[in-house]
Amino acid sequence: MISFLPTVPALHDPALEAALGHAIDNKTKPLGALGRLEALALQLGLVLGERMPRLREPQLLVFAADHGVAARGVSAYPSDVTWQMVHNFLGGGAAASVLARQHGLALTVVDVGVAHDFAAQPGLLQAKVAPATADMTQGPAMTEQQCRAALQVGRSAVADRPGNVVLLGEMGIGNSSAAALLAARLTGLPLAACVGRGTGLDDAGLERKLSVLQQAADRHADATDALDLLARLGGLEIAAIAGAALQAAAERRVIVVDGYICSAAVAVAAALSPAVLQRCVFAHASAEPGHRALLAHLGAEPLLDLGLRLGEGSGAALAWPLLESATRVLAEMASFESAQVSRETAT
C-alpha cells in the first residue's frame, strides 16, 4: 500500500456471517425470497461488524471540480455549469438536493477544483486544490502533488464527518471523459466501449469526444500503476472520491457508489486496495455504456437499473431506501418462532 494512503484490511468474520445468515433465514419468508435485499442485509452487517446493523447519519458527499479537457468540446455543456450547479446543490434545487431532503441525507458539496470563487456558506466544503485539471491531451491532468492533495481532500471530507455510511457523488463538466479513460485502462476494454454521450452529446459530438480521448489515451499509454493513471487521466473530484472511498473503507463505513464517474474513482481505489470493494454498495447501472463493463470488471451488482445518467449522487440517493429496508428487515421482521408461522414441509 502507498504510504500516504490508509490500509484497508479484508473483512473476514465467519461467526458474524453465520449469525447474520441465520437471522435472515429465520425471518418469516421463504428462504431467499427477499432476493438482493438479503445479500444487502448481510453485507451491511459485515461491513459495520454488527448483527443488527444500523445506518447512522448518512453523508452524501458531492465532489465538484472542473476539467481542462472540457475546452476540447467533449461535453454538451459549458464548464460554467459546474459552479452554477454547485450553487444549485446548495440552494436546494438540484436533483441531489431534492433526493437528499427526501431521505434525510446530510449533503455536503466539496469544491476540490471548481473554476470559480465561492463565498463561504453552509454545506460547502472549500478545499480547492487547483481551479481545474490541465488538458490531459496535452500533458497529465494533475501533477503528482495535486493528485495526492485531492486524495487527501476526500479522506478528510469523510474523516471529519459523523455517521457510518457515505454516499459518493460528483459534479464536473467533462468528467465522463476522465472516467472513460480510466475505465478503459482498468478494464482493458477498447476506449470506444467506454465512451458515451455524457450529458447528451449527439453523434458528431460523440465522435469528437472519442477522437479527443484517443489522443489522451495515446499520450498516456505508458502510465503504469493506478495512481499514475489517476493523476494523468483523472480529475480532482475523481481523486477525491478515490480518497474518500479509501478512508471510508478504512473506517469501516458503508460506501454507496453512484454512477460511472464514481465507479471509476472506486475502481482506482480498489486497484490500490481491493478490500475497498467489500464495503461498496453499487447503487445503479447508468445509461453510460461503459458503466456496465466497469461494474462487471469490479464484480459489482448494482441495485437499480433506471437509465439514469445524471451523476450528483442522485442514483446513490435513489437507492438509499433499499439499504434502510435491508437493515429494517433484519431488525424488525419476526422469526418463524416468534410469529408462530409453520415452516416449509418436506417436498
Add this chain to the structure above:
Amino acid sequence: MISFLPTVPALHDPALEAALGHAIDNKTKPLGALGRLEALALQLGLVLGERMPRLREPQLLVFAADHGVAARGVSAYPSDVTWQMVHNFLGGGAAASVLARQHGLALTVVDVGVAHDFAAQPGLLQAKVAPATADMTQGPAMTEQQCRAALQVGRSAVADRPGNVVLLGEMGIGNSSAAALLAARLTGLPLAACVGRGTGLDDAGLERKLSVLQQAADRHADATDALDLLARLGGLEIAAIAGAALQAAAERRVIVVDGYICSAAVAVAAALSPAVLQRCVFAHASAEPGHRALLAHLGAEPLLDLGLRLGEGSGAALAWPLLESATRVLAEMASFESAQVSRETAT
C-alpha cells in the same frame, strides 16, 4: 364492459402531457438524465390529472385467501401459513408490515377467503367470500357468484379508503399456481414457461406442480373470456385484486402492482378494461420465471429487479420511494431559468 364492473376510460390529455413534459425537460439536468424517473413523473401526472402530482395517503392492500389446489402439494408450505401470515401482517412482523412502516403506507389486510376465523382487529378487513377456492383440477376454483363477490370485495376495499394511490399485494399459499394458469392462458405461452418454484419447491416439487397444473389447464381449456378464466383458474384474492385495480383505475388512482400474482390479477383486469394499464406502475420483476413473460405481454417495464419472490406487496412497498422521488423532482427541482444554470451548447 361487463355491467357490474366500472368503466375505465382511456386517459388522453395532450395539453397536460405537454405541460408535464415541458416541466420535466426544464429541470436542471440534461434532457432525459433521470431516465425512468422522468417517465414515472409524467405517468403520475397524467393518472392524477395534475401538473404537480401529489401522492396522498397511500394504501397498501394485502388480499389474502386460500386455494383448494394447495391440497395437491403445489406449494412448499402448508395452507395454515396463510392465516398465520395474516396474524403476522397485523402484528407488524411480516416484510410487508416492516416496509409499510418504513414508508408510511397504511396497511390493510383483506380476508377474501382465508380458511380461518379471525377476531375483528384494526387493520383487518373481514370480507370472506368462502373459506377457500375449490380445487381447480376437479372443477372451477370459484362459482361465478363467488368470483363476482370477490371482485366486489376488491372494489369496495379501494372505494372505502382515502388517498389517491393503492399498492396491491397478496397472501395465499398456492396462489402462484393460479397465477401461472392465468398467465399461460392470457399470454398464450406454454404452461411450463409460466410455472415456477413459488415459495421454494425443489425439482421434484416443481415437476409435481407442473403436472397438477397441466390437469387444471386441460380441464378448463374451454374457458373463453377473462372473467370465465378468473373464476375457473383464479383465486379469491386474485379476483379481489382485479376488482381493486378496476375500481382504482375508475377513480383515477395510481396503482402500484407487486409481483407475479398481482400482475396476473391486473392482466385479467386489463383484459376486461385495457385502460387500467395506464394507471399501473409495475414495481418489480420477480424471480418467478413467468413474471417477465407476463410483464412483456402487458408492455410493462418494472421499476426494480431485485430477485424478489415474496409477494405480500413487499416489492410494491420497496418501489414506493421511487414514486415519491418522481413527484418531488417535479415539485422541488429548480429550472434552468430559476437556478441560472447555462443550457447545453450547440454541438
